[in-house]
Amino acid sequence: MCGIVGYVGAQDAAPILIEGLGRLEYRGYDSAGMALAGKSGLKVRKVSGRVADLAADLPARFKGAPGIGHTRWATHGEPTQENAHPHTDTAGRVAVVHNGIIENADELRAKLVADGVEFASQTDTEIVAHLIAAAFAAGASDLEQAVRQALRQCVGAYGLAVLDAENPDRIVVARNGSPVLLGIGEKEMFVASDVAALIGHTRQVVYLDDGELASVTATGYRTFTLDARTTAKSPSTIDWDVVGAEIGDNAHFLIKEINEQPRTIARALSGRIDERFSTAHLGGLNMTVREAREIKRVTILGCGTACYAGELGAQLIEDLARVPATAEPASEFRYRNPVVDPNTLYVAVSQSGETIDTLAAVQELQRKGGRVIGIVNVVGSTIARQVDGGIYLHAGPEMSVAATKSFTSTVTAFALLALHLGRIRDLAPEQGRRIIAGLQMLPEQVTEILAQSDAIADIAKEIAQSNSVMFVGRRRGWPVAREGAQKLKEVSYVHAEAYPSAELKHGPLALISPEMPTVAVVPDDDLLDKNTSTLSEIKARKGPVVAMAHRELSTDIADRTLVVPRNEPELDPILMSIPLQLLAYHAAVVLGRDVDKPRNLAKSVTVE
Numbered sequence: 001m002c003g004i005v006g007y008v009g010a011q012d013a014a015p016i017l018i019e020g021l022g023r024l025e026y027r028g029y030d031s032a033g034m035a036l037a038g039k040s041g042l043k044v045r046k047v048s049g050r051v052a053d054l055a056a057d058l059p060a061r062f063k064g065a066p067g068i069g070h071t072r073w074a075t076h077g078e079p080t081q082e083n084a085h086p087h088t089d090t091a092g093r094v095a096v097v098h099n100g101i102i103e104n105a106d107e108l109r110a111k112l113v114a115d116g117v118e119f120a121s122q123t124d125t126e127i128v129a130h131l132i133a134a135a136f137a138a139g140a141s142d143l144e145q146a147v148r149q150a151l152r153q154c155v156g157a158y159g160l161a162v163l164d165a166e167n168p169d170r171i172v173v174a175r176n177g178s179p180v181l182l183g184i185g186e187k188e189m190f191v192a193s194d195v196a197a198l199i200g201h202t203r204q205v206v207y208l209d210d211g212e213l214a215s216v217t218a219t220g221y222r223t224f225t226l227d228a229r230t231t232a233k234s235p236s237t238i239d240w241d242v243v244g245a246e247i248g249d250n251a252h253f254l255i256k257e258i259n260e261q262p263r264t265i266a267r268a269l270s271g272r273i274d275e276r277f278s279t280a281h282l283g284g285l286n287m288t289v290r291e292a293r294e295i296k297r298v299t300i301l302g303c304g305t306a307c308y309a310g311e312l313g314a315q316l317i318e319d320l321a322r323v324p325a326t327a328e329p330a331s332e333f334r335y336r337n338p339v340v341d342p343n344t345l346y347v348a349v350s351q352s353g354e355t356i357d358t359l360a361a362v363q364e365l366q367r368k369g370g371r372v373i374g375i376v377n378v379v380g381s382t383i384a385r386q387v388d389g390g391i392y393l394h395a396g397p398e399m400s401v402a403a404t405k406s407f408t409s410t411v412t413a414f415a416l417l418a419l420h421l422g423r424i425r426d427l428a429p430e431q432g433r434r435i436i437a438g439l440q441m442l443p444e445q446v447t448e449i450l451a452q453s454d455a456i457a458d459i460a461k462e463i464a465q466s467n468s469v470m471f472v473g474r475r476r477g478w479p480v481a482r483e484g485a486q487k488l489k490e491v492s493y494v495h496a497e498a499y500p501s502a503e504l505k506h507g508p509l510a511l512i513s514p515e516m517p518t519v520a521v522v523p524d525d526d527l528l529d530k531n532t533s534t535l536s537e538i539k540a541r542k543g544p545v546v547a548m549a550h551r552e553l554s555t556d557i558a559d560r561t562l563v564v565p566r567n568e569p570e571l572d573p574i575l576m577s578i579p580l581q582l583l584a585y586h587a588a589v590v591l592g593r594d595v596d597k598p599r600n601l602a603k604s605v606t607v608e
Contacts, residue, residue, distance in 0.1 A: 002029060002085075002099045003071040004180070005197045006161045006171045009188025009218045013067030014058060020190075020197035021051045021069050023399075025597060029071035030079035035086040035095035037168040038064035042095050046084035066171050068161045068191075070097035078122070086163075087126040089133035090117060093165045094146075096132070098125040099193055100157035100178040108153060128154065132162065143167045144215050147174060148226050151213075157356070159193050170217045175208040179354045179382055182206040182214055182221055184235055189216045194352075195238050195378065196397050204235045207380050236380045239394070247399075252595040254400040254491065254588075258581050259450055262443035264395040264405040265574075268412045269439055278432030279423035280416040285373055286389030292424050295345045298325040301333050301361050302349035305403040305486060306410065310349050311479035312573050313375075313414030319570050320435065321421035331357035340368035347417075348374045348390075351398060351406040353381020362386050375413050377406050391417065400596040402491050404581045407483065408446075411574050415439060418570075438568035442575070445565040449578045452562065453586075456579055459546055459560055460586030463517060464492060470511065470518040470543075471498040471580075474531055476573045477521030480548075484519060484580030490598050492588040501534040512543040519580070520558070523572045524550035532557050546583075548576050 003024030007013040017034045032054040033046025047053045070085035086095040105124035117130050131150035140146035143164040157177030173180050173191050183190030184204040214223045223231045250256035274281045300310035310327035317325040350358045353376035365372050374383050374390035393409040473481035478500045485496035499508050518538050522531045535557045547558035550566045562579045588595045
């Protein structure tokens with residue numbers, strides 16, 4: 001959940017580290033710091049605050065290389081300057097930055113204290129620095145050996161980078177459960193926890209696997225395991241660009257990414273529509289027609305927004321392919337000892353491709369013989385490399401913590417998967433053509449919705465004054481309502497709940513009052529009458545109603561209606577979600593929230 005950046009080469013490291021850490025701010029953090037190694041020893045600077053605060057705190061003579069930088073999201077210890085990374089040993093020889101959690105930290109700390117070590121922080125990371133120093137004291141011949149000896153004592157998850165003042169030509173990095181990658185430059189090298197940190201410097205990256213370490217110098221790298229066995233790694237090419245990772249003229253990354261959705265949906269469709277056979281071409285599934293026909297059930301796993309996209313994906317698969325499908329939180333699936341069926345297709349959904357709960361579910365499924373495909377955004381990410389096949393979203397970097405363009409691209413990818421499976425089975429060609437036509441209409445229709453941003457902002461001003469908001473929907477509208485509630489609470493901090501419309505009478509209707517607005521997803525489908533009846537019940541109890549609908553609703557039913565263009569019923573949820581993203585964004589702006597970096601949250605959840 002934190003960010004790591006490192007540089008080794010002829011340039012001064014500090015500006016490169018500040019730039020890289022700035023690109024990782026979207027991940028969420030509460031402190032920042034960096035360390036440089038040079039002939040005069042280690043230089044360390046850290047602050048409790050933002051990357052901009054760290055940049056302002058750097059002395060003019062803070063120069064040199066190699067260097068490592070870090071943004072910290074507090075786990076062990078409060079977000080103070082003392083607890084910020086990097087952490088050093090007592091002598092100031094070794095500096096460590098670390099993502100993850102050392103689970104046996106208390107035991108290791110007690111042992112080190114008994115050996116006379118005095119700690120300067122409350123963190124588990126400082127333990128690693130002292131363990132490396134102890135390895136040197138015990139005779140470790142080089143930094144690589146000292147890091148290996150230290151990590152063999154550690155239990156838990158880590159992605160870390162280490163500097164040694166006495167070996168100032170290298171950075172040693174290690175990975176176990178938390179991502180680390182290397183960037184290959186011209187007589188310079190980079191390390192990072194996220195490819196976004198390297199945009200603008202290199203497109204060639206090497207992803208470490210769990211249990212791997214790397215020794216990185218300006219002229220190259222060597223990868224190996226904890227038992228010193230050399231491993232072979234091949235570079236991958238990243239396709240993100242600098243423009244996608246920069247805010248440009250936009251007030252926030254969140255509105256930039258909301259407005260990018262016509263393009264990102266079109267990109268998700270690009271090259272994947274087979275009009276000749278009225279189907280989708282998804283070669284990355286690595287699945288034969290025979291294997292696809294043998295699928296008896298689909299189970300979709302994700303966390304947060306990815307799970308809500310999976311719920312829509314499950315409905316698409318059932319509607320178009322007529323295969324039973326369900327979605328559930330990966331964080332629960334991994335702990336309930338699931339029955340793994342060889343005839344079930346499992347789909348792991350993660351924007352970052354690093355979500356720890358989803359990755360753990362994938363690994364458990366594969367241990368039990370399950371076939372798992374992934375729907376992810378980040379090429380080369382851990383889940384993308386772990387699964388048996390999948391679909392890349394190609395949405396580009398999503399810098400805001402709140403997922404928007406990745407949500408709509410994910411549902412679009414599920415529509416393609418459902419079409420593909422459906423046409424292999426019993427979906428008629430004319431039905432395939434209907435879905436393809438609907439998919440091709442999406443970018444233009446999203447643009448039409450985005451043009452209503454000012455009208456949605458007016459409604460958001462009213463929503464922002466509420467203490468709590470109810471979101472409701474039926475069938476396909478229910479996951480859309482859940483995602484709308486998620487967006488509102490995570491970026492505006494306004495409490496929101498989502499319920500299936502028919503469930504209001506089973507308890508939540510007690511909450512309805514003039515002070516509790518309801519946001520309703522009301523497509524013009526075969527459940528329209530039932531939906532309007534529910535809204536009438538809310539209005540009868542003087543509850544304000546804002547409706548997402550295909551046509552203007554009577555004021556007896558809804559106080560305000562946001563009219564959304566009509567697509568095919570299976571695809572309408574993609575369009576219905578866009579006004580809810582704008583509603584959350586504008587409410588957050590009205591309330592003066594930190595829109596791109598909501599409190600307590602991080603973009604990529606890589607710890608439990």
